[in-house]
Amino acid sequence: MKSVVLKNLGTNEKKVIERPQNTIKNDFVFIIKSNYFNENYIPSNSTRKTTNFANLARGMNRQENLRNTIQMINNRFNNLAKWDNPNHDRYSVELEIISVDIDIDDTGTTFPSIEILKTHINDHKTGKRIEGIVGNNFSSYVRDYDFSILLSKHNKNKDSFSIPDNFGELHGNIFKCFVNSETYKEQFSKPPVICLSVSSNKTYHRTGNHHPILGFEYKSNKSSLTEEYFDKMGLQVRYFIPPNSVAPLAFYFFGDLLSDYTNLELISTISTMETFQKIYRPEIYNANVVAGLCYNPSLKNQDYSLTKISYDREERTKLGVEQGKFAEEHFIKPYKSFLEQWSSSFSV
Known part of the structure; x- marks a missing residue:
């Protein structure tokens, strides 16, 4: 595949256009656009309104929401990156929103x-800007x-829940x-890491395995629908409770979560996604009781x-259905036969 990089210096927006060969397998053109999440962030028209960062940038309190969110991320980062950081102010995190059309x-x-989001770490002691992890949030x-x-239609008027084929x-x-x-590999040096909430339908058990940044590992012998869905994306999952979480x-x-990423990279993901979870799922991530050995x-x-x-929160739930209908109308139905043929013949 060939790729072309376009930069719009006036808007700090970068586009990557990948032009594939004319075959079913490679018949996609990927267009990457980027924007930064800060107190002046305004979601693009194509951004899902329920996306973590976009949802905060709406309404009368948008700038205050954005400032407070960024401050929470920076505070959490410095709390975890304690070494050579006596005043807990050595680092700050920049979030780059990566949109793929x-x-x-x-x-x-x-x-x-x-x-998705890409983190960048500013080290105010050395003046360096350090590349973080791409992924984090997933929209x-x-x-x-x-x-x-699809899932709702499949189970309508049925006595028991089931999952559609494929x-x-x-x-x-x-x-x-x-x-x-090639586009991804040219733009990002490492594979993505997506960080989500644990499932409220599972029980997790703490193990003795401890990582200095990720904390104690939890395991569950039951798979969730989300995990099965992400497995089809080629992703495996592990659960950790970071220090002071x-x-x-x-x-x-x-690959290998514990070996493929540096401590600062992992901290950038933890501080970013734990902040979003505290905002959107405070019952779990801003609870007043810490998860124990057995956690539900x-x-x-x-x-x-x-x-x-x-x-x-109620509006955020309703918008999910609207966004699904948008995908059905503008992507699934118009290209149904092609997408089915492409997907059935796809291989990495």
Whole structure:
């Protein structure tokens, strides 16, 4: 595959266009755009409104929300990176929003497929800007379609819950196609790490395995639908509760999570995603009781604290269905036969 990099210096926006060969397997053009998450951040029209960072940049309190979120991330980073950092102010984190669009038939008509975050670490002692981890948050319209539309239709008027055939395969293949593309490899030096909440439908058991940054590892012998979905993206999962956290995080990754990333890289992901989870799932991640040896996370927990960052949780839930319908109308239905053929023949 060939790729072309376009830069718009006036808007700090960078685009990468990958022009593939004319075969079913490679018949995607990936377009990467980037923007920075700061107090002046305004979501693009193609960004899902329920995405963690976009949801905060709405309403009357948008700038206050953004400032407080960034401060929480920086405070947590310095709390974990304690060495040679006596005043807990050596580092700050920059978040770059990576938006990936697909031009299926190379006509210039694109669909927003994936949105992730890339962390950058500013070391104010040395003056260096250190590359962090790409991934972190994960946003996808096709995922909204799968969970909010396809899964709902499949189980309508049924006595027992079941999963449609090939559920998540198209989405997983698109993700693997992107991560294995020349475009991804030219822009990012390491595979992505996605960091999500643990499931409220599972029980987790703390092990004796301890990592200096990730903390104690938790394990569960039951798989969740989300884990099965991410498995089709080629990702494996491990659970860790970082120092001074109250609940474990789920880390989805390729390769070796403990060996492939530096301490500062891992801290950038923890500080970013734990902050978002404290805002959106305070019942779990801002609980007043720390997870024990046997842990059952619950969104019904009442013993928790709220952050000063406001958002409309009910609206966020409703928008998920709207986003799924958007994917169905503009991507799934118009290209149904092609997507089915492409996905069935796809291989890494």
